[in-house]
Amino acid sequence: MRVAVSGSHSTGKSTLIAAFPERRPEYVYEPEAYEAIADDVPLTLSEGPTPEGLESLLQYSVSAVARHVPGTCVVFERSPADGRCSADR
Numbered sequence: 001m002r003v004a005v006s007g008s009h010s011t012g013k014s015t016l017i018a019a020f021p022e023r024r025p026e027y028v029y030e031p032e033a034y035e036a037i038a039d040d041v042p043l044t045l046s047e048g049p050t051p052e053g054l055e056s057l058l059q060y061s062v063s064a065v066a067r068h069v070p071g072t073c074v075v076f077e078r079s080p081a082d083g084r085c086s087a088d089r
Contacts, residue, residue, distance in 0.1 A: 002068065003027075004076040017077055028068070032077040033060040 005013050021027055034041065034049075037060050041053040049057060061078070068074045 002065070002072075002074050002076065004078060006078055013077060017075055020075055024073070027073045027075045030064050030068070030074050030076045033057040033064070035077070036060060036064075 005017055007013050017029060021029065034057060037056065041056055042050045043053060044050055064076065
């Protein structure tokens, strides 16, 4: 099963995900795309991602989902759909 945890900044997503494997050790953690590739994402003057940077983040997120074969138990911090829903693909 694939689970995506979503929510606004500073609402406890990372805390929840850090505690999750203690109860469900079969789950693999997949970090948020920005956390994984932030140094490679071009930013605007206001420090937000450029359109190209957003494309990079989306591509990373999609590839993160594809890296896990069906049936793998994985918990994603956010998702390619901005974490608004989670579903097996």
